[in-house]
Amino acid sequence: MLLKDTATGNKLEAVVEPVTSKDFKIIKKDNARFDKFDWNRYERQEVYKLRLKNDETILGLTCLTEHTDEATNAIEIELLEVSTENIGEKKKLDNIGGCLIAFACREAFKRGHDGCVFLTPKTSLIAHYSAKYGFHHIALKTTQRPEGLMVLYGNGSRKLIKKYLEQ
């Protein structure tokens, strides 16, 4: 998978790996770079980090939950965060979020879930998850959760894998 250096346009090779307990200590210490969520709450869950192939600095994190029961049969993206310096208009590296979502899609194929991935959106982000990554919005019929869920599967997942992981 390749990230793009926004200043030079150069492509840089990146990898996704499971987060170790040592990484959690680094994330806690380096909380200015990952300041949106409390990642230590997810220490016992399936958390992955994205880094450049030749650099140990963590650039993005995601927490995945696999739903193996036949009825759900999908992977949930519970949480995802790109490091502070790589989000917004002044970001240094591009495609970190896309690579992490595409990684979840790949896992969803690899584990036999037909590439089915879902996440809970904030209401204001629904249209943007669709436009940027091709998620479908499922409006749930409950009053407590007006935001519903965003789902990606089959061909949509394949497209994202091709775009972000097989460049």
Place this chain on the structure above:
Amino acid sequence: MKSLKDIEKKYTPEEMAEGLVFPGTQNPKERETALAEFRKFRKKIASVQSEKSKTISQLLQLKFLMEDYLNADTFNEDFHFGYFLKEYIRRLEKKNKEFAHEIDIDPTELSQVINKHRKPAEKLVFRLEIHSNKNFPAIMWFRLLEKERMYEVLHDRDLINSERKYVTQKLEFSF
């Protein structure tokens, strides 16, 4: 940890969607309601999934398993060339004989490769790339064979020792 309001002050919704996924509800009842709705949707998409799409999913699963195995440092005796070939044929719902015919290989030869009684010939690897429409490139199958060979060379000294008698001269020093 920043509040949603703080985050919204700093970034546009587009920027947020690009690099953030917020946690869903922590209320177990609400979460179960959401999952129940999701299951209805999941059932619906599964019911309309075409046979072609199912096959693609199965083959993608195999390809990604193969890729991860090739990139791993560990060796697994069960994951030999024949195992992945057998899985490729099984996921296409074909009989070995039918598949052997499709790539013009003797069915006995195919069976021997699958059961690890024979090393695959180059032509088989090339034909696998063609049969799979490049979805399983020859290089992937060769990497699998190379991984097996490396393990054999590292763990079976007899392979090298049996050649000792043919070497009449060797370097006298070692680095």
